[in-house]
Amino acid sequence: MAQIVVDVMPKPEILDPQGKAVTGALKRLGYTGLSVRQGTRFEIEVEGEITPERLEQAQVAADSLLANTTIENYVVRVGE
């Protein structure tokens, strides 16, 4: 089965409370000098081959459904 991956991350200028919470937790555990941002990873299993049409579909789906483009950036790519 072919796979398309969509990574959705909060835009750099947007506050990321989940990432901040993880950063704080890591600091309390002794991991300093780290800054974490948290996003979402979608793994889309595709029946058959990955065609340019399929990738275009994934692009439209990411833009309209998977990401909130007001506050999030996304990257669509072919998975391993």
Place this chain on the structure above:
Amino acid sequence: MAQIVVDVMPKPEILDPQGKAVTGALKRLGYTGLSVRQGTRFEIEVEGEITPERLEQAQVAADSLLANTTIENYVVRVGE
């Protein structure tokens, strides 16, 4: 700034209600033949270089804090 990426995904044998919801929403929008699983992507900005020690730290953090290893798999890698 160097970056380490940790991808956390539900294990294959674990139900993934969020992924199922996305799969259903895509189907209703006309995207058939797709199966989505949803996980979490952590982007960890590291001060200075990425050393083997830093990667080891990220590995331990992923194992103990970022992933619930009972139900999730994770991958740690150097980001772009």
